[in-house]
Amino acid sequence: MTDFPKDLFDLSTTELLTPISQAVTFRRQLIHYPGFVGAIQAVERCHAMGRHKLEEPDCLLVTGVSGCGKSTLRKTYADRHPRVELEDRTVIPVLHLELPSQPTIKNVAERILMAMEDPFAARGSAESKTARIIKLLAECRVELVILDEFQHFVDRGRGVVDYKIADWLKQIINAARVPFVLMGLPRCERILEANEQLRRRFSARFELKPFSVRTKESAREFKRILSTLNEELPFPDRSVIAGADVVSMMFYATNGLIDYLIKLVSKGIEIAANEERNQIDLNVLARAFSLAIFQQCSDETNPFHPDFIRRVLNHQGEPFHGYA
Structure with a gap:
């Protein structure tokens, strides 16, 4: 199993207090996966x-x-x-x-x-x-x-x-x-x-390949990325993004793409900070997904909703249409 370097994140600015500033600071971090x-x-x-x-x-x-x-x-x-x-x-x-x-x-x-x-x-x-x-x-x-x-x-x-x-x-x-x-x-x-x-x-x-959950090893690597992201969130309580039952949701929401992963989590930071929450929970992730990735999503196409149908969102009009 590959160890991530200690400098997994490079912070280019000091953390600010406004919700948007916290989200921007997070997005400026460089992930050395x-x-x-x-x-x-x-x-x-x-x-x-x-x-x-x-x-x-x-x-x-x-x-x-x-x-x-x-x-x-x-x-x-x-x-x-x-x-x-x-x-x-x-x-x-x-x-x-x-x-x-x-x-x-x-x-x-x-x-x-x-x-x-x-x-x-x-x-x-x-x-x-x-x-x-x-x-x-x-x-x-x-x-x-x-x-x-x-x-x-x-x-x-x-x-x-x-x-x-x-x-x-x-x-x-x-x-x-x-x-x-x-x-x-x-x-x-x-x-x-x-x-x-x-x-x-x-x-x-x-x-450069997207993250995957097809094998146990690739799923563990994706979870480790999520765990590292979790440690960098500006909240007192640990968020749910790396929970065992949430890893697959995070994959379906981002298709394993680093760009979408950062957008999703940064929007979650903005929502949770704006509402003075102590963490990012599933409710926040569901709204972040609809705002940052798929504005036309239904309950069945939102990976963080209980009615989500587990599948890659690659149908016509969905965010990952055209991806293999």
Whole structure:
């Protein structure tokens, strides 16, 4: 059984007294659960190898469903390697950005240039922008590039891959000798299938998975996360979120996704604190679920109601529709 580190939570602000402030403080906490730690370590290895400027730098693909923590991973890692302002340049150890929803090589190149503070990011052709990217990656001493939402390069409606992007990425990686970390939904793997050389560069893969209760071990891990969350709640009495009979309810309410778990508990904090309760109970969780996750839920589709029908809420119009 995996032990969680003592610094499971990183508090970025001091606790305030208002209900909303307490909820916000909770949401700012960083949870170092095993999957997240593994993903950080995978990015660290890619980054460390990249510092050697290998002719063919090792790259990394991080995939996961929405809400599993990819964006938090990107921002957390970048925060650990902040920019440094020198007299003649801005040093950017980790360049990171989110790709536009309707990407082209030209507008992605522009966004990368903007992230490096190029004042002329909007000017020029795709080719000239690409040349400036390669130049600025060197001048800004970039050691790692992280591109989030990479699945946008796969047309969702038809499943069509923009094959040109594979060649474009390969060109930049070859010229700059800077490793890339691509993050996105699982379907972004199709982009790498379009180019054998690029697929070889991204042979390292990491999947951020939701929590599960399918096995005894996975259920124990999920319960341990809930127990740790429970210890950090700002109430005098222990709340019910990690109770043996509540663990499955918490799973159905969040589908095991860290983003939904934090939203649910933080809304519970806000409700309970506003009503001056001593804990978060099932009544609070039921209301928090309807407010933070599924506003149209009925008694049968609210995991914290006695009439709940035990099933994953993935039907049409439900919060986890489209999830496997």
